Amino acid sequence: MSSYIPEDVLRNVLEAANIRQVVGEFVPLKKSGRNWIGLCPFHPDKDPSFSVSEEKQIFHCFGCGEGGDVFKFLMKMQGMSFVEAVKALANRYGIIIPERPRSSRDQKRHMETEELVSLNLAAAEFYHRNILHSPEASDARAYLESRGLKSDTISGFRLGWANDRWDGLINHLKTEGLSLDRAEKAGLLVSRKSGKGYYDRFRGRLIFPILDRSGKVVALGGRILEDGHPKYLNSPETPVYNKSRVLYGLSQNKGAIRRAGKGYVVEGYMDLLALAQFNIDQVVATLGTALTEDHVKQLRGLCKDWILVFDGDAAGVKAALRALPFFYKLNLRVRVLVLPAEDDPDSFVRREGKEALEALVDTAGTGLDFAIQQGLASYGKDPEGRFRTTEDVLSILQPVSDPVRKSLLVGHVAQKLGVREESLWERLNVSNSSTIVPNIRKRYELSVEAKIRKGPENRAEAKLISFLLGYPQYMKTFLDAGLDLWLEVPSLRNLWMAMSHLYSMSGNLNLPDLYDQLEPVPELRTLALRLSANFAPFEDMEEKMLSDLKRYCEDRRNKVLRWNVLEQIKAPAEIVDDEDLLRQILQLR
Numbered sequence: 133m134s135s136y137i138p139e140d141v142l143r144n145v146l147e148a149a150n151i152r153q154v155v156g157e158f159v160p161l162k163k164s165g166r167n168w169i170g171l172c173p174f175h176p177d178k179d180p181s182f183s184v185s186e187e188k189q190i191f192h193c194f195g196c197g198e199g200g201d202v203f204k205f206l207m208k209m210q211g212m213s214f215v216e217a218v219k220a221l222a223n224r225y226g227i228i229i230p231e232r233p234r235s236s237r238d239q240k241r242h243m244e245t246e247e248l249v250s251l252n253l254a255a256a257e258f259y260h261r262n263i264l265h266s267p268e269a270s271d272a273r274a275y276l277e278s279r280g281l282k283s284d285t286i287s288g289f290r291l292g293w294a295n296d297r298w299d300g301l302i303n304h305l306k307t308e309g310l311s312l313d314r315a316e317k318a319g320l321l322v323s324r325k326s327g328k329g330y331y332d333r334f335r336g337r338l339i340f341p342i343l344d345r346s347g348k349v350v351a352l353g354g355r356i357l358e359d360g361h362p363k364y365l366n367s368p369e370t371p372v373y374n375k376s377r378v379l380y381g382l383s384q385n386k387g388a389i390r391r392a393g394k395g396y397v398v399e400g401y402m403d404l405l406a407l408a409q410f411n412i413d414q415v416v417a418t419l420g421t422a423l424t425e426d427h428v429k430q431l432r433g434l435c436k437d438w439i440l441v442f443d444g445d446a447a448g449v450k451a452a453l454r455a456l457p458f459f460y461k462l463n464l465r466v467r468v469l470v471l472p473a474e475d476d477p478d479s480f481v482r483r484e485g486k487e488a489l490e491a492l493v494d495t496a497g498t499g500l501d502f503a504i505q506q507g508l509a510s511y512g513k514d515p516e517g518r519f520r521t522t523e524d525v526l527s528i529l530q531p532v533s534d535p536v537r538k539s540l541l542v543g544h545v546a547q548k549l550g551v552r553e554e555s556l557w558e559r560l561n562v563s564n565s566s567t568i569v570p571n572i573r574k575r576y577e578l579s580v581e582a583k584i585r586k587g588p589e590n591r592a593e594a595k596l597i598s599f600l601l602g603y604p605q606y607m608k609t610f611l612d613a614g615l616d617l618w619l620e621v622p623s624l625r626n627l628w629m630a631m632s633h634l635y636s637m638s639g640n641l642n643l644p645d646l647y648d649q650l651e652p653v654p655e656l657r658t659l660a661l662r663l664s665a666n667f668a669p670f671e672d673m674e675e676k677m678l679s680d681l682k683r684y685c686e687d688r689r690n691k692v693l694r695w696n697v698l699e700q701i702k703a704p705a706e707i708v709d710d711e712d713l714l715r716q717i718l719q720l721r
């Protein structure tokens with residue numbers, strides 16, 4: 133599916149989508165006056181306080197204050213990003229998202245990518261048929277059986293077998309009329325030293341197709357059955373495969389991760405598949421490389437709670453320590469599960485079972501405590517040991533961007549290591565000033581010249597969004613003010629939706645990340661860039677603007693709420709008798 137969504141498609145989707153239908157799939161609704169009401173899915177609700185207006189195409193909960201349009205509902209309910217919610221609805225209502233008009237260079241690159249992906253797919257399917265039917269795969273089938281892999285895991289993950297031959301895949305590609313030159317580019321074949329012809333890269337190996345986030349086969353992993361070298365062999369990096377971005381299982385398991393609200397990171401495909409045997413599906417795996425910041429960025433949109441389930445040996449501990457700063461930087465909560473030293477997730481879950489693993493997960497300490505504990509264990513508890521531990525822990529604290537979280541964590545570390553908080557802050561501030569200040573200054577310098585341009589947008593709403601892009605620390609204030617309910621300019625509302633999603637997933641609004649996320653929606657990206665440039669941050673204006681905008685928001689919010697409440701009054705008597713509702717009406721006057 134296309135990754136480009138023009139503004140008019142957004143509008144078509146909004147027009148076609150019926151919020152009652154969409155909500156109705158998750159929440160039983162019954163008619164009440166002009167609205168539909170039900171039990172709120174976002175907070176424990178005993179009396180129906182969740183109301184849906186078909187007329188206005190919005191939902192609102194009087195219990196927890198959650199509200200917004202159909203995109204917001206899906207984002208919140210399914211943990212989707214804004215773009216994913218738009219795509220899901222477009223799909224459902226048969227609205228076609230057109231291909232982005234491409235330059236000829238883009239077009240060429242696009243065709244190349246598609247070709248590499250389809251070759252990888254052809255190879256994966258060929259190897260998969262081998263493992264199901266080829267007589268040469270009997271050892272492989274016996275091996276998978278001995279590891280307890282069920283047939284639906286084998287078919288779900290399209291596991292395969294490369295026969296131990298130099299030309300197994302080559303012959304298959306030839307019969308299919310596929311290009312051997314391109315298959316070499318895809319990393320499936322290797323050029324002969326003589327320069328003439330190719331041979332199969334994967335021979336005598338179990339094959340694990342590696343999918344990107346959207347489910348395209350971008351590479352293959354191969355594991356030898358018995359002893360041999362190398363034990364693991366993956367496709368080399370190609371235009372479609374970058375191993376420091378791709379996570380094994382992400383495409384297949386992202387739904388399970390969202391549903392569980394927490395995810396496990398393990399160190400390899402065998403661990404992931406072993407857990408799948410026990411119906412533990414909220415898992416992704418790295419591919420024999422360290423976890424990178426790009427990897428963690430992929431995880432950020434799915435849920436906030438992550439558990440690193442790494443091997444209990446020294447290498448596993450080291451890998452976990454290296455990965456922690458990325459989670460803290462991206463404002464995710466991370467814990468580290470330490471398995472007994474001789475175990476990996478596969479051996480542990482096979483011996484002890486699912487419940488034992490989950491019980492162990494529940495006791496896993498935070499990443500920060502893990503780092504402290506590991507430091508003290510390896511450097512010692514004397515002053516010098518505690519100093520070296522502090523050094524390690526500072527690299528985790530440094531990138532934390534939320535000031536409240538940072539302050540709490542610094543206090544915690546100070547107490548645990550017996551260091552004065554002030555000393556920690558001194559160290560943190562020294563390294564801070566060099567990196568962050570120039571960025572802020574640059575942004576401000578860019579924006580001072582610009583003035584708010586007249587656009588089709590409602591000026592007040594545009595001003596509000598551009599204020600938030602300039603002062604993201606007020607996101608929470610305005611989230612609470614219920615912008616979802618009343619922003620009327622569709623493009624601004626959509627931009628706000630993307631901002632609030634990023635904010636709720638990562639705990640802050642980082643503009644480069646926002647622009648990244650809006651890549652598929654060029655109109656919104658341009659709008660965000662324009663609005664953030666429009667914002668002139670005169671320091672003496674901040675408070676005045678803030679209080680003006682707050683007052684404006686409260687006014688708009690109250691109007692919408694009053695409208696909703698009045699709607700409900702036309703509902704049957706039992707609702708009118710609702711004491712809470714009456715109290716709300718009084719408050720709104």
Ligand SMILES: [Zn+2]
Pocket residue numbers: 172173174175177182193194195196197198
């Ligand atoms: Zn609620």
